[in-house]
Amino acid sequence: MSTRGEIMQSRVLSVLKREGTALSAYDVLDALRAEYPKIAPPTVYRALNALIDKGGVHRVESLNAFIACREDGHDHASIMSICDDCGSVEENPAPELMANLSGVLDKTGFDAHRHVIEVHGVCSTCGSEDASS
Amino acid sequence: MSTRGEIMQSRVLSVLKREGTALSAYDVLDALRAEYPKIAPPTVYRALNALIDKGGVHRVESLNAFIACREDGHDHASIMSICDDCGSVEENPAPELMANLSGVLDKTGFDAHRHVIEVHGVCSTCGSEDASS
DNA sequence: TCCACTTGCGTTACATTATAACAGAATCTA
């Protein structure tokens, strides 16, 4: 069990946590170039995928982007709400909704492994700013 | 209102309907090359985006792919169930789940515009084949 | 310690997905 990969994973995770928003893999790459001038895409993607497997990072499919998980150690999938105005991404845990979803699919015989629930719209902050304009 | 664009849209839609599964934009491009030897990506993307706006085609975000809508004229967003084994994609209407989702997000002040609900797993056909092996 | 073996990382190169921007054709207005 080498630790080299884990070092890179912690660097990638710290970049994502520092920014707080969803970043593309290439945003992460650029942020790491100061520290690792010769870093290349596969290094970043490997670290991101390892972090996703561990649950420390989520992939935002509809943005092709990645975001640090805010609630450590949650097993349940959650709803991602994505503000198309300011770019903020929030995780909204909703276990009863996930159960409902599983129920709907169970009836069709579908065996669900991974849930992608992403809602685009306008967050409360941007919404009230628009209203005041 | 020219009709040239609409011709291309109907060609793209017929390709998607003929295949039945989710196709990448470049799969569509290749399929159309027989008829339009010099066709280029923006032509396909423009037709796909127009069809998405009209509701005749859905984008599958987690596959970067596109699929013809089977249920003409449905307004409601639906759950996409995606078999990672055979690649089939099904639309499962679930209005009460969408209402539940809206409710969860309304509480946070989020104004939802577009819903991406995609579930990866194994469809009933592939599941029973696996069981029999 | 030394060598063979395994594992996994960094790098190069390339594949896939998507769009910016311009040029030209079709349509509209008068």
Next chain:
DNA sequence: TAGATTCTGTTATAATGTAACGCAAGTGGA
């Protein structure tokens, strides 16, 4: 028909993602 407008095709390139090779670091046997 001239001029304005809009939409389309094309070129070029940007953005995202991965295959595959070779090296380096750890592992186990002698």
